[in-house]
Amino acid sequence: MNAAPSRVATVLASEGPASPDVSSGNRLATALLAGSPRVAPLGPAACRVDARGWDRRGGEPVLVRTLREATLSTGFIGAWVGVGDVAVVADAAAVLARHLDGRKSHGGSLPRGVVHDEASIIVPPGAGPAFLSPLPLSLLPIPDELRVTLRTLGFHRIGELAVRDRNELEARFGPDGVQAHRWARAEDDRAFRPLAAQDLPEASLELDGAAVTLEPLLFVLRHLLHRVSEDLLRVGRCASRLSLELHLDGSSTVQRAKVLPARATRREDLLYDLCRAALERAVDAKGRLAAPVREITMRVEETTPPGARQGDLFTGDWRDPMAAAAALSRLRARLGEEAVTWPHPRSTHRPESRNRWRAAASVETPEEEKARSIPSSGAGRFISADGALESTLHLLPEPVEVDVWASHGCPRELRTTTGSRSLIVAEGPERLSGDWWQDPYRREYYRACTEEGELLWLYREWREKGTKERWWLHGFYD
Amino acid sequence: MRRSAAIVELEKQIERIESRPRGPGGSVSTGVPSLDALLPGGGLPRGQVVEWLGPRSSGKTTLLRTAFASLRTTGESIALIDTARSLYAPDWVGLIAGEGRFWVIRPPDPGEAAWCADLILRSGAFGAVALLASTHVVPAEKVDPVLRRSVTIRLQRLAEEANAIFVTVGHVPLAALRLSFRAGRVEFVQEAFGPFLPSIRPIWVRVGKRGAVEVPLLYPVPPSWGLEPARDRKGPAI
Numbered sequence: 001m002n003a004a005p006s007r008v009a010t011v012l013a014s015e016g017p018a019s020p021d022v023s024s025g026n027r028l029a030t031a032l033l034a035g036s037p038r039v040a041p042l043g044p045a046a047c048r049v050d051a052r053g054w055d056r057r058g059g060e061p062v063l064v065r066t067l068r069e070a071t072l073s074t075g076f077i078g079a080w081v082g083v084g085d086v087a088v089v090a091d092a093a094a095v096l097a098r099h100l101d102g103r104k105s106h107g108g109s110l111p112r113g114v115v116h117d118e119a120s121i122i123v124p125p126g127a128g129p130a131f132l133s134p135l136p137l138s139l140l141p142i143p144d145e146l147r148v149t150l151r152t153l154g155f156h157r158i159g160e161l162a163v164r165d166r167n168e169l170e171a172r173f174g175p176d177g178v179q180a181h182r183w184a185r186a187e188d189d190r191a192f193r194p195l196a197a198q199d200l201p202e203a204s205l206e207l208d209g210a211a212v213t214l215e216p217l218l219f220v221l222r223h224l225l226h227r228v229s230e231d232l233l234r235v236g237r238c239a240s241r242l243s244l245e246l247h248l249d250g251s252s253t254v255q256r257a258k259v260l261p262a263r264a265t266r267r268e269d270l271l272y273d274l275c276r277a278a279l280e281r282a283v284d285a286k287g288r289l290a291a292p293v294r295e296i297t298m299r300v301e302e303t304t305p306p307g308a309r310q311g312d313l314f315t316g317d318w319r320d321p322m323a324a325a326a327a328l329s330r331l332r333a334r335l336g337e338e339a340v341t342w343p344h345p346r347s348t349h350r351p352e353s354r355n356r357w358r359a360a361a362s363v364e365t366p367e368e369e370k371a372r373s374i375p376s377s378g379a380g381r382f383i384s385a386d387g388a389l390e391s392t393l394h395l396l397p398e399p400v401e402v403d404v405w406a407s408h409g410c411p412r413e414l415r416t417t418t419g420s421r422s423l424i425v426a427e428g429p430e431r432l433s434g435d436w437w438q439d440p441y442r443r444e445y446y447r448a449c450t451e452e453g454e455l456l457w458l459y460r461e462w463r464e465k466g467t468k469e470r471w472w473l474h475g476f477y478d
Numbered sequence: 479m480r481r482s483a484a485i486v487e488l489e490k491q492i493e494r495i496e497s498r499p500r501g502p503g504g505s506v507s508t509g510v511p512s513l514d515a516l517l518p519g520g521g522l523p524r525g526q527v528v529e530w531l532g533p534r535s536s537g538k539t540t541l542l543r544t545a546f547a548s549l550r551t552t553g554e555s556i557a558l559i560d561t562a563r564s565l566y567a568p569d570w571v572g573l574i575a576g577e578g579r580f581w582v583i584r585p586p587d588p589g590e591a592a593w594c595a596d597l598i599l600r601s602g603a604f605g606a607v608a609l610l611a612s613t614h615v616v617p618a619e620k621v622d623p624v625l626r627r628s629v630t631i632r633l634q635r636l637a638e639e640a641n642a643i644f645v646t647v648g649h650v651p652l653a654a655l656r657l658s659f660r661a662g663r664v665e666f667v668q669e670a671f672g673p674f675l676p677s678i679r680p681i682w683v684r685v686g687k688r689g690a691v692e693v694p695l696l697y698p699v700p701p702s703w704g705l706e707p708a709r710d711r712k713g714p715a716i
Binding site for chain 1: 590677
């Protein structure tokens with residue numbers, strides 16, 4: 001049902017000086033239903049549309065005209081359309097059309113067959129790779145970090161990436177590199193999730209009197225959640241993003257709070273906990289709101305189909321992934337987004353820069369599950385061929401300066417306020433330097449063992465002649 | 479009437495399910511066969527609090543990762559609460575790929591660690607939860623408990639209800655099982671001004687009063703090397 005159609009149109013709209021919000025996204029999605037029954041919102045002012053079936057209705061130029069007219073008639077001041085075989089081509093065509101708005105041509109570099117008028121670009125079937133090839137890399141939806149790295153390595157055009165060997169990119173950049181290569185070759189299997197604008201439920205309630213504490217809001221919160229949850233159930237969807245709006249008494253000010261479940265859900269108890277945690281951040285230590293609230297609105301901003309896994313009768317210890325999602329959501333709501341993490345090291349020499357953890361934003365989207373199942377080099381192998389366990393490192397949050405006595409450059413004794421400790425074995429040095437363009441460092445790392453058996457990771461900082469030698473403790477093995 | 483092979487197979491599977499022990503129980507391999515042989519039940523017991531004690535560099539975190547890698551193959555979810563926020567991400571990235579799910583919880587305030595463990599165990603969705611307290615230089619027996627007695631009892635009950643493994647790296651009162659770690663004698667490995675080489679040294683893991691087992695630990699090439707060591711280039715020498 002959510003398979004990508006063979007022809008896709010991307011519509012970008014502009015509201016002028018005012019920044020688009022969620023309601024404008026709903027308005028755009030509703031308007032585009034005039035051109036296609038399958039519309040997938042991408043954001044506040046962007047949608048993808050299933051572009052099939054226009055052969056007998058005048059062809060794709062007529063579709064483009066219909067989509068533009070529908071967009072402009074809804075109050076938007078600009079509309080740009082790109083059409084292609086897959087989403088990545090259609091998206092790039094729409095962005096390029098917006099970039100070239102008002103200009104007649106693209107310097108003659110568009111491939112044969114590509115139709116370009118003032119506000120749209122239609123890429124004919126099969127011409128996606130040739131169309132993408134001369135375009136800048138910034139038109140691919142790849143992570144910023146990867147884009148910067150690729151630019152540093154000399155990749156500027158999409159075509160330069162497309163001709164590279166996929167295995168080479170996988171070895172260097174992992175799943176992100178593979179995905180970038182697929183997109184560069186106009187291969188895109190991202191699901192098309194059509195959504196009618198009216199499927200986004202919302203509920204609102206005006207209070208009898210302005211609320212100054214949280215209790216009245218929590219009381220009506222359950223009622224709003226029940227209504228929203230029933231609407232979601234009716235359309236067979238789950239909420240992946242909600243917002244709470246507090247309308248302040250006596251003014252037109254609206255305070256907004258975002259609610260992001262770890263996994264799309266319509267469970268009232270879970271959503272209640274998350275909404276409550278969001279509201280609790282709006283009160284002071286005495287439990288009072290910053291200003292009296294007269295109305296509260298709950299708005300579902302994004303939905304996805306239910307993604308529950310099938311339980312297995314023959315697996316004795318089957319566990320409910322939704323329960324895991326609920327627990328992780330609560331952890332995130334209380335401790336912050338960055339508290340629930342996955343390891344995500346950067347490929348760089350500087351140890352503290354490599355040690356990166358990224359927020360585990362969702363429990364398991366299909367894309368993440370697919371990426372996770374790709375075995376990376378050495379993944380899961382923590383035992384060497386001769387049966388020894390590969391040791392792990394603990395990195396101190398910040399390197400701690402220590403007093404080290406060194407003999408012939410080799411650390412021999414560690415002196416602290418509590419006494420001195422002999423270093424009976426020291427391996428090294430491992431010399432590291434780099435980042436000369438922003439924050440240069442030059443270090444000599446040693447692995448040193450104390451008499452008690454503690455294995456430390458020390459480094460000596462490069463020094464100018466005549467300056468004091470400085471040693472730092474960076475971590476320890478355990 | 480002749481029964482189909484599928485029905486026969488289904489009956490066998492149902493028999494296997496019915497023959498399983500009811501309620502909490504079972505164990506999970508640590509990934510080290512010699513240690514499993516010493517542990518009661520042949521592995522880390524489910525539904526009980528297990529404390530791991532030992533000074534720094536005695537291999538506690540290393541064995542924890544190996545045990546998690548072993549559990550991951552069963553497809554169960556794992557949560558590791560890194561109270562000190564000191565784990566080194568490249569060491570753990572291998573647990574993300576493949577079967578099973580793995581999360582590291584890094585609470586901004588160490589005082590939230592017990593609450594995290596409570597919430598995760600209470601969900602019943604995790605097969606293993608580990609609470610990694612900050613590791614100490616002094617022998618762990620002299621260190622204050624990482625959890626209060628009442629909190630430990632509460633978490634013990636939750637682990638039992640969830641039939642999950644609950645490991646605390648640090649001392650807790652009333653733990654059902656204690657694994658004591660000790661680093662082995664340090665051998666001369668490599669004098670200074672030589673390159674880092676993979677080196678091995680033993681640790682001893684004692685299981686209560688049942689005995690101890692020697693486990694070799696490998697200290698691999700420096701963790702500062704790139705993700706692709708074979709293609710790596712070191713910076714210029716100082």
